[in-house]
Amino acid sequence: MFFFFTVLPSLAANTLKHDLCPELISILCGILSQCNGVRGMEDFCVEASSMAIPPSNTRQFHFIRFFAQRITICKKYIIINLEIINAEAVECTNTKTIISGGSYAVPVDPEYLDESLKYELHSTETNSDAPYSYYPSTEEALQNAKPGDTISDVTQEPSAETYTVTLQYRDGVTADTVYADQPAGHLLVLPSPTRAGYTFLGWYDGSQTVSSPYPVSATVTLTAQWKEDAKPDDGKDDDSSSSSDGDNSYTISIPSKTTGGTVTVSPRYAEKGDSVTLTVKPDEGYVLETLTVTDTNGNTMKLEKQIGSRYTFTMPDMRVTVQASFAADSAASSPVFSDVPDGYWAEDAILWAYENGYMNGDTASTFNPGDTVTRQQLWMILARLNGQSPADFAAARDWAVESGLSDGTAPGSPVSRQQLVTMLWRQAGNPAATAVLTSYPDAASVADYAVGALSWAVENGFVSGTASATLNPGGTATRAQFAVILQRYCTAAQ
Numbered sequence: 001m002f003f004f005f006t007v008l009p010s011l012a013a014n015t016l017k018h019d020l021c022p023e024l025i026s027i028l029c030g031i032l033s034q035c036n037g038v039r040g041m042e043d044f045c046v047e048a049s050s051m052a053i054p055p056s057n058t059r060q061f062h063f064i065r066f067f068a069q070r071i072t073i074c075k076k077y078i079i080i081n082l083e084i085i086n087a088e089a090v091e092c093t094n095t096k097t098i099i100s101g102g103s104y105a106v107p108v109d110p111e112y113l114d115e116s117l118k119y120e121l122h123s124t125e126t127n128s129d130a131p132y133s134y135y136p137s138t139e140e141a142l143q144n145a146k147p148g149d150t151i152s153d154v155t156q157e158p159s160a161e162t163y164t165v166t167l168q169y170r171d172g173v174t175a176d177t178v179y180a181d182q183p184a185g186h187l188l189v190l191p192s193p194t195r196a197g198y199t200f201l202g203w204y205d206g207s208q209t210v211s212s213p214y215p216v217s218a219t220v221t222l223t224a225q226w227k228e229d230a231k232p233d234d235g236k237d238d239d240s241s242s243s244s245d246g247d248n249s250y251t252i253s254i255p256s257k258t259t260g261g262t263v264t265v266s267p268r269y270a271e272k273g274d275s276v277t278l279t280v281k282p283d284e285g286y287v288l289e290t291l292t293v294t295d296t297n298g299n300t301m302k303l304e305k306q307i308g309s310r311y312t313f314t315m316p317d318m319r320v321t322v323q324a325s326f327a328a329d330s331a332a333s334s335p336v337f338s339d340v341p342d343g344y345w346a347e348d349a350i351l352w353a354y355e356n357g358y359m360n361g362d363t364a365s366t367f368n369p370g371d372t373v374t375r376q377q378l379w380m381i382l383a384r385l386n387g388q389s390p391a392d393f394a395a396a397r398d399w400a401v402e403s404g405l406s407d408g409t410a411p412g413s414p415v416s417r418q419q420l421v422t423m424l425w426r427q428a429g430n431p432a433a434t435a436v437l438t439s440y441p442d443a444a445s446v447a448d449y450a451v452g453a454l455s456w457a458v459e460n461g462f463v464s465g466t467a468s469a470t471l472n473p474g475g476t477a478t479r480a481q482f483a484v485i486l487q488r489y490c491t492a493a494q
Contacts, residue, residue, distance in 0.1 A: 103130035110154045123149045138187065142213065147191035148179065151213055159184040161432070163219040167203070170224050171195045187213035193224060201225040201269055207277055208266040225249065227269050251319040252276060260286035260326025272317040280309045282326050287355065289327040295320050304387045308356065308490045337367040346480035349487040358384050359483060369480035376411035378420060381486070382427060418450035418473035420482060421463060424489055425453035435459035442470045462488045
């Protein structure tokens with residue numbers, strides 16, 4: 001049998017392993033042109049010759065099938081050109097085209113990219129005919145990108161998760177922009193809008209100002225932040241802004257320097273009704289003493305305690321001033337609890353949980369780190385973590401049930417490790433995780449309801465197994481272990 005007849009089916013069956021090079025396409029199309037009655041040959045060959053280099057696997061397959069179906073018609077011409085075909089077919093199976101630049105109509109398989117090209121720019125907004133181009137770095141890709149384009153790392157497996165990013169311009173004119181089906185991990189290039197009489201301050205995701213390119217990780221609405229330009233002769237306070245469309249942004253002033261710690265704010269400008277977040281960071285040996293927010297009329301804003309060292313308040317319709325003071329930590333020089341000595345493995349986490357009001361000692365001077373945590377104690381701690389102040393365990397139980405964190409049963413029973421992690425996971429919104437638990441010898445003992453939660457906890461480093469390298473999902477968690485898990489969770493959430 002002719003060599004070509006054995007190569008052709010091989011190429012068709014294994015298109016992911018072979019490259020049908022342009023030279024062979026040209027030779028095969030030349031043979032077809034000598035045949036009579038080969039319908040569609042001319043158009044197909046013109047299309048084949050203009051394929052992206054290298055052509056996509058799907059299009060290679062269709063071309064091979066097209067040619068194979070016409071072998072009998074062109075048999076004599078194949079025999080005449082067999083030597084040339086064989087030589088080029090062998091060359092095609094042993095070499096592949098490597099690209100180092102250019103734009104393409106379809107994505108290029110990473111195996112055909114020069115090793116220096118790490119990032120793909122998808123530019124459908126500006127180049128619909130050939131939207132794919134490749135660059136060594138995100139910086140170089142950004143130089144050629146326009147708003148709405150996306151940048152991805154071709155060295156990473158693409159994610160199946162997709163999200164929607166919505167931009168709200170709040171300028172009274174521009175309609176929202178919606179970028180749907182954005183793969184997780186892609187970088188979305190954001191616009192820098194303009195508005196007469198205003199300065200664009202950035203995009204706000206509800207908790208902080210984000211920059212471009214924006215890493216897609218969840219469905220989100222980004223809101224444009226504006227500050228009205230100063231008008232020297234209008235007598236207005238330049239720390240606030242207003243316009244005929246009702247868009248008002250006000251300044252949030254924070255102390256430029258404080259002794260013992262710092263306070264940061266996000267966003268720096270906000271409209272009436274916006275949620276503003278303050279993050280407090282005491283220096284070593286100091287604790288927060290006072291934190292107040294007052295408006296220009298002297299009214300004090302209500303602060304809500306959030307996870308860790310964060311506080312939130314609702315913006316009024318005028319500028320506000322933040323004031324903070326820090327005091328030396330009188331307890332820093334001696335242990336807070338007599339049973340948590342210096343150097344104890346969970347000392348930092350226990351002191352953190354105590355100082356933030358999440359956990360108390362079982363007496364005024366002892367913490368009892370080896371004791372178990374009951375389910376009702378966990379409900380109380382999670383309620384405090386969410387800024388709640390239940391009057392008693394019964395109120396904490398009601399909150400946990402209403403929040404969907406627990407069924408409220410067995411309040412006085414010790415909470416198991418898998419129950420503890422599951423309640424934290426539910427509070428975090430049941431995030432997806434990919435960590436595999438089968439590396440732990442007791443993975444099969446994890447309850448069905450807790451598989452996703454433990455996978456999430458392991459993936460994020462909240463738990464890492466016991467000293468015997470097991471998950472011990474049904475075992476109880478000590479107060480010290482819980483303080484460590486809680487600190488890791490809150491630190492990751494900040």
